[in-house]
Structures are given as structure tokens and as C-alpha cells.
Amino acid sequence: MAKPQVVLPSNLRGHELQIALKYFEDAGQLTPREWKTALSTFDALRKGVVMVGQRRITFQQVYDRYVDFPYADSFIAQLMELPDLNASAETLQRETSFEVLTALEQQGFYQEESEGSEYLAAYCLYWWTSFARGYRFELEVLRDLAASDIEFIAHDVRTRTGRLSPYDLVVLKQRGDIKNTTYFLHLARALPSSCDFYVTRLFDSRVRRYLPVVIMTEAAWRILDGDVPTASLETVADFFPRPVKFTSKDRSFIALPYDLWKARVKKRQEKGVQS
Amino acid sequence: MNKARMDKMFHDFIQRDEEQITPDLFFQILAEIEREHVEKTVELRAKVIGGKLRFEPSPEVFVHENEILWGNQRIVVQVS
Numbered sequence: 001m002a003k004p005q006v007v008l009p010s011n012l013r014g015h016e017l018q019i020a021l022k023y024f025e026d027a028g029q030l031t032p033r034e035w036k037t038a039l040s041t042f043d044a045l046r047k048g049v050v051m052v053g054q055r056r057i058t059f060q061q062v063y064d065r066y067v068d069f070p071y072a073d074s075f076i077a078q079l080m081e082l083p084d085l086n087a088s089a090e091t092l093q094r095e096t097s098f099e100v101l102t103a104l105e106q107q108g109f110y111q112e113e114s115e116g117s118e119y120l121a122a123y124c125l126y127w128w129t130s131f132a133r134g135y136r137f138e139l140e141v142l143r144d145l146a147a148s149d150i151e152f153i154a155h156d157v158r159t160r161t162g163r164l165s166p167y168d169l170v171v172l173k174q175r176g177d178i179k180n181t182t183y184f185l186h187l188a189r190a191l192p193s194s195c196d197f198y199v200t201r202l203f204d205s206r207v208r209r210y211l212p213v214v215i216m217t218e219a220a221w222r223i224l225d226g227d228v229p230t231a232s233l234e235t236v237a238d239f240f241p242r243p244v245k246f247t248s249k250d251r252s253f254i255a256l257p258y259d260l261w262k263a264r265v266k267k268r269q270e271k272g273v274q275s
Numbered sequence: 276m277n278k279a280r281m282d283k284m285f286h287d288f289i290q291r292d293e294e295q296i297t298p299d300l301f302f303q304i305l306a307e308i309e310r311e312h313v314e315k316t317v318e319l320r321a322k323v324i325g326g327k328l329r330f331e332p333s334p335e336v337f338v339h340e341n342e343i344l345w346g347n348q349r350i351v352v353q354v355s
Contacts, residue, residue, distance in 0.1 A: 024284050027294035032303035036311060039304075097289040112278040125285060133293065181296045188308050203295040210293070233306035237299040246302070248309055 004108055006116030007049040016041045020122055039185055045123040048116075050109060059123045066107055067100055067124050068131070068160070076135055076157055085140050093132040100128050134180040138168060141178050141199050141212060141258075145171075148262055151269055167195050172268055174220050181210075188248065196220035199258060212258035218245065221254040224264040228254055319343070321352075328354050 008017070019034050020041045030038060048059040057065075075096055082088045101121065104110040110121040135157060145152050154169040156162030167175040174196035179187060184200040197216035204211045221228075221243075228243040236246045236255065243256035296304075319338065320331045330338035336345065343350040 021284070024288045032300060032307045035300075035304045036307040039308075040311075094289050098286075101285055101289070112276060115276055118276050118278075118281045121281070121285065125288070129289075181301065185301075185304055185308070188305055189311075202298045202301050205295075205297055213298075233302050233309060236302045237297075240298045248305060 003111075004114050004117065005051045006114060006120060007051065008116055008119060009044050009047045012041060012044055016044075017119060020045070020119070020126075023126070024122060035185075039182070039189060042123065042126050043186065043189065045119060048120060048123065050117075050120060052108070059120055062104075062109055062120060063124050063127055066103060066109065067128050070103070071096060071100060071128070072131065072160065072163075073158065075132060079135060079139055080158070085136060085143070089136045093129075093136065096132065097125065097128060101125060130180060130183050130186075134178075134183050137180045137201060137212075138178040142169070145169075145262070148266065150262060150265055171197075171265055172223065174216075174223070184215075197261075213240075213255060214258050214261040215253050215255050216261070218252040218254060224261070224268065323354055326354065328352050 016037055019030070019037045022030060022034065023038045023042075027038075046058065046060040046063075050057050050059070050062060075092070078092055079085065079089060082092070101110070104121055104124055108114075109124075110117045138157065142152075142154050150171065152169050152171045155165040155167070168178045169176045175194075176197045176199060177187070177195045178199045181201055184198060187198075197214055197220050199212055199214050201210040201212050203209070216224075225243070228245050229239055230245045231239050233246055233248065236244050240255060241257045241260075243254055243260065245252055245254050247253070317333070317335045319333055319336070321328050321341075322331070323329070328341040330341065330343070332338065336343060338344070341352050343352070
């Protein structure tokens with residue numbers, strides 16, 4: 001393969017690229033503002049271009065052709081075979097991530113002589129990790145809902161077409177999305193949000209692990225329960241894990257722990273309201 | 276590019292536990308995203324002449340009489 005030439009999006013500045021690499025070095029050191037910059041940089045990098053001879057492909061196309069297409073279906077199929085996601089999914093994700101990086105190198109997309117190719121590798125690894133974490137979380141939630149006898153209809157995660165559905169599941173006739181934390185934050189950058197509720201996860205320092213949470217529109221919440229206290233985005237964490245209302249992009253949302261949402265849903269379904 | 280350094284960075288990342296986004300950090304990031312959308316405020320000045328709005332020229336955005344061209348949109352402001 002001829003030495004690829006990488007052209008980064010012209011709207012990205014040096015400090016934004018540095019913050020993207022800082023995410024890989026130690027995301028724990030990112031400030032909230034740097035997190036926002038990292039998220040927008042990983043979005044913007046999709047427009048980067050790789051030129052190999054006469055061929056010109058975007059970072060997004062490299063990801064689709066050389067990462068998503070060869071690895072995604074097989075990764076999901078292997079995840080679905082795991083009896084205990086908590087015990088083995090992390091190892092599977094790490095093994096596949098190493099394979100992705102090696103494949104990029106072997107295809108010539110990540111090499112010493114190609115200035116800027118580290119950002120293509122970073123772009124692919126970032127989105128692959130988001131994908132892998134996202135579907136590990138989604139399968140955990142779907143398994144838990146089934147085990148809790150919650151009635152729901154879920155999209156088919158085994159195929160790319162199924163995964164690209166506009167929502168992941170329907171519960172109580174409400175459309176929901178299950179999104180890993182950073183994926184949810186990417187979604188929050190885009191306008192408008194289209195689902196009635198989102199299941200995401202936040203790290204609980206007290207128990208030292210991620211716990212699922214639900215963020216739902218005010219209208220969706222009204223079906224489940226009544227009034228809740230209101231907070232600004234700056235103070236909402238002070239109220240959590242109690243249900244709390246906040247406003248984002250001129251829309252009101254309620255944040256509450258997943259177990260509490262599940263209990264409310266179960267109560268409604270026992271009264272005869274179906275999905 | 277120092278590839279050896281990049282390789283180490285990517286390998287460490289793959290083997291490291293997921294970053295810890297607490298509720299406090301999560302909502303702070305959401306607040307930053309919220310601010311992003313209002314970071315740039317464009318102020319336009321206008322006068323009403325003969326019952327019609329007339330924008331003054333602006334270096335930030337193209338205006339013509341009572342029209343604003345914003346991206347691929349033409350915004351026409353009428354005085355009621």
C-alpha cells in the first residue's frame with residue numbers, strides 16, 4: 001500500500017487535537033470543558049480524509065469499512081453467547097480492540113511515516129470502544145429487563161440495519177434508547193432528542209462502579225409519577241439519586257435511578273398498561 | 276509522530292478500566308454542552324424606516340434590508 005496522506009479537518013485546532021489524545025492518556029484528568037472539547041473533536045474527526053494514491057476516503061468511511069463491517073456483528077454475536085457479561089465482556093472487548101488497532105496498522109492506515117495517522121487510529125479506537133461499551137451495556141439492560149419480567153419490545157442488535165433503528169426499545173408505549181455514558185453525551189450535543197427516555201450509566205463513587213440511570217422527558221415521567229424537585233444543570237447532581245427535574249436545550253427531563261424507573265414501570269404494567 | 280509513544284498510549288488505554296463519569300461530572304459536562312450552544316451571540320441592530328425593518332450591516336452575518344442569511348436559510352423579519 002502506498003504511504004497514505006492524512007488531511008485533518010481544517011476547523012480542528014491544535015489544542016483540540018491535544019485534548020483528544022489526552023483522553024487516551026488519562027481521561028480522569030479531563031475537566032468538564034475539556035470533555036466537551038474531546039466529544040466535539042471525536043465528532044469532527046469523522047470528516048478527516050485519507051488519500052492513498054488516487055483513492056480518497058474519510059475517517060468515517062475507514063471506520064465503517066475496516067472496523068464496523070468486519071468486527072461489529074461478530075462482536076455482538078460473541079457477546080450474546082456470554083452467559084455472564086460482567087465476567088467476560090471486558091476481556092472480549094480488550095481482545096477485539098487490539099485486533100482493530102493491529103488491522104489498521106496492517107492496512108497501512110496507522111504508520112510512523114504517515115503524519116496524522118495517529119488521529120485516524122484514535123478516531124477508530126474511540127468509536128470502537130464506544131460501540132463495544134455501548135452494546136455491552138445495552139445487552140446487560142435488556143437481560144435485566146427480561147429477568148425482571150418487564151414487558152418491552154427491543155430492536156435487533158445482531159445486524160447493522162437493526163442497530164441503526166431510531167430507538168432501541170419500547171416500554172409502556174414509550175420509545176427508549178440505551179446509551180453508554182459518553183454516547184449519551186454525544187447525543188446531547190445533537191438536536192433534537194427524539195426518544196421518550198434514555199437509559200445510561202453513571203459512576204457511583206460510593207460503591208465504586210457504574211450504575212444505570214434513566215433520563216426521561218417530563219411528559220414520559222408524568223405517566224409514571226408526579227412532581228419532583230427542579231434543579232439547574234449545575235446543581236442536579238446534589239439531588240441525585242432522588243428523581244430530579246432539569247432543563248437542557250429548553251426541554252425538561254427527569255433523571256432517576258434505573259431501579260426506581262423499573263419499579264414504576266412494573267407497577268404500571270401490573271395495572272394492565274402494555275408496551 | 277512518535278509511533279512508539281502512540282502505541283503505548285493506545286495499548287494502555289485498551290487495558291485501562293473505563294473512565295469514571297460521576298453524576299457530578301456528567302451534569303457539569305452537560306452544562307458545558309449547553310453553554311456551547313450560546314457561546315456565540317451575534318447582535319444585530321435595526322431601524323424601522325417607513326414601517327419596514329432595516330438591518331444595519333454586520334460583519335458577523337449577512338443582512339439585506341429586513342432579511343438575514345444564516346447558513347442556507349433566509350430569515351425575513353416583518354414588523355407587525
